[in-house]
Amino acid sequence: MYFADREDAGRRLAARLDHLRGRDVVVVGLPRGGVPVAAEVADALDAPLDICLVRKLGVPGRPEVAMGAIGEGGVRVVNEEVVRLAGVSEGDLADAEVRERQVLADRTRTYRGSRRPVPLEGRTVVVVDDGLATGATALAACRTVRAGGAARIVLAVPVAPDDWAARLGGEADETVAVHTPAEFAAVGQFYRDFDQTPDAEVVALLDRSRAGRAPVVRNTSVRIGVDGVELPGDLALPDGAAGLVLFAHGSGSGRDSPRNRAVAGALNGAGLGTLLFDLLTEAEAADRAQVFDTPLLAGRLARVSAWAARRPETAALPRGYFGASTGAAAALWAAAAPDDDVAAVVSRG
Template identity: 60%
Template sequence: MLFTHRAEAGERLAEALRRLKGEDPVVLGLPRGGVPVAYRVARALGAPLDVVVVRKLGVPHHRELGFGAIGEGGVRVVSEDIVRSSRLGPQDIASVEHAEAAELARQAARFRGDRPRVPLDGRTVIVVDDGIATGATAAAACEVVRAQGAARVVLAVPVAPPDAVARLGSAADEVVCLATPHAFRAVGEWYQDFSQTPDEEVVFLLARAA
């Protein structure tokens, strides 16, 4: 067991990121589990905290295969290779995007309330999650954040498998990961308490940080 719970993981991650304090960074947590980790990082760095809400665009009838992602502000990242190989037509793409855009707006409003999104233009942005399994969502989040104007993207997680960290090197300018165990099956097995983070906790932490 590496971490007691997400708060402790966040405190340890904050120590590894303290050197970035001088860059006046913005900290973004991936909902839901990434937010309690990001909250501790933001507090330690004296940085603003926000959520990065992304929705994977899954190939119809094969949802786990993503052909892209969307983020707030109309940002969309699409892999033309996967679109071609999956033989997706414009209607297929539009239908998936429409459904995911509605869910994206709902989640963002739920988590952030009436607060505006923290602007990222020209900033160093630290994208935080509670761990990484495949890295697909984290990679999408990094691309979305870059498209929203971030000058430098740092992906920070407590734990991830070594191959995922290697792959994510192309999505972020820097990947900070405290532990990369080889015998990796799921993020939860490296936490003593990995109970689900309810929406209410995300809302509370974001409001408190604001």
């Protein structure tokens, strides 16, 4: 027996991962048991914590034995050797996948709620579980985060069989384990306390991680084509953004306004994405008639909103308008359009 419980295992695993401190790291735990371990790692690395949802495909009649696993995004891993030795038919395998896909969807709603997944693109992702036995779920997890855009994958577990790295087939760029015993029957044999982790604990750990650290905000300069012109803008997206606020500034103001930027910064800190952009080009802004042309401004705002709805990183986010002065009129006008799906409007006069 090596570990008192999952928290103890997480702290000892974190000590093996100190070389990742200060890098652009995201820690993802495999629910349920991997999340308490991952939470300790995320705390030690000062990194955001998220989950990687995978489900083991258990052998019929022996659900503890994995014949494969599935993950978000349609990821599927099958252990052909286990399937052959257990005499599992194609029909049994397909039935198991259908059942577990439904469980996966239910767990997604339970654990994520309205949270957006932490962006993985271009980042080092540390995939954490409370241990590894067959490696099926770990393979599915690695493939899931790779599909999410991870640049480098570190698979980290407190305990695994001594041949565990070979089982992964190069799916992880780095593997870290605290213990790799030659005699290995099940993960639970190496824990004093290996009680099942409740769903409520998983949700609480995710909430605590998000509340306890300022979100990482990714800023991107964009140019948005509308009405034959290009409107410059600044898109800011915190990790796990809950929504996107489009700023419709008033006359004499713009995306570089200190007031607008201060408000945007406060919203980013609260976990909301922001899009600051100019409704008019410099040449158009010189024409006072266009500055006060509410239908023109509203049309521009609506088309920028449609642009955000098509952009991959913002497409799933509910959108809100924040309008000031003439921009407030444009926001109300745009929101009133029958095909506008804006979720909220704030007007400042």
